[in-house]
Amino acid sequence: MRKIITLLAAIALLVSCANYGEKKVYNGTEVYYKDGVTEAQADKLGESLTTSGFADGNAKSVQFLKDGDVYVFKMVIKEDFLNDSSLKSVFNFFPKEISDYMDLPIDLHLCDDSFNTIRVHKLEDARKIMMAKATEIRYTKNVTVEEVEKLKNFLLEYGFSDNDNRKTVELDKEDGAYIFKMVLADEKLENESTVTLLKLFGGEMSEKAFDGQPLKVHMCDELMNTVKIAE
Secondary structure, three states: OHHHHHHHHHHEOOOOOOOOOEEEEEOOEEEEEOOOOOHHHHHHHHHHHHHHOOOOOOOEEEEEEEEOOEEEEEEEEOHHHHOOHHHHHHHHHHHHHHHHHHOOOEEEEEEOOOOOEEEEEOHHHOOEEEEEOOEEEEEOOOOOHHHHHHHHHHHHHHOOOOOOOOEEEEEEEEOOEEEEEEEOOHHHHOOHHHHHHHHHHHHHHHHHHOOOOOEEEEEEOOOOOEEEEEO
8 A cells, every 4th residue: 555655645735725624634634524524533544644654744635524325535636647647546546445444435536625526536446456375466347256266376376476475466357358467677567578478478377267268468567557568
């Protein structure tokens, strides 16, 4: 979570002056809470934001409220960041991260400096996670748990996943083809031998995990943005 939180901390802003609910400040971050959120829940959020590095001493504002059965985490950001494609995976994954942190169902609202919602990223649309030893497998709603289990078993049998090396991958499906995303170090992203190996790896994955169905291997940066496709 720390990488995602650190990025969001860098783009979060302070609200303009107004009454947005009860307010508490945690290491420079204003946390406004209302509409069914208790002080204890606000304190837990503040502690989480501090521990994770979001509340880093720089002035910024968030709002925490309840809307029916779902909680809402509102964050003020510059409009320029809304269309930054490199942050798309960060925004999409954050509801899962903050929900797990708080043990509550939480949606992310990106807002202007008056806490007016500009865009919503829902928990129900966020990537889910399955672990294969130390490998974090993120997966979208386009694939089933059974398909992710097949991928997990393949990664374990192949020796890709072990208990010592932390890795992050993602499984998606688009137009009938599986998409396997894999985070790689910068130097490997431009290495042609790595591309060749991943082509072979993807072929074996297709045959052994997904009955020979089409599969593409995406080589990604640390934010799970595709840099190159091994094809």
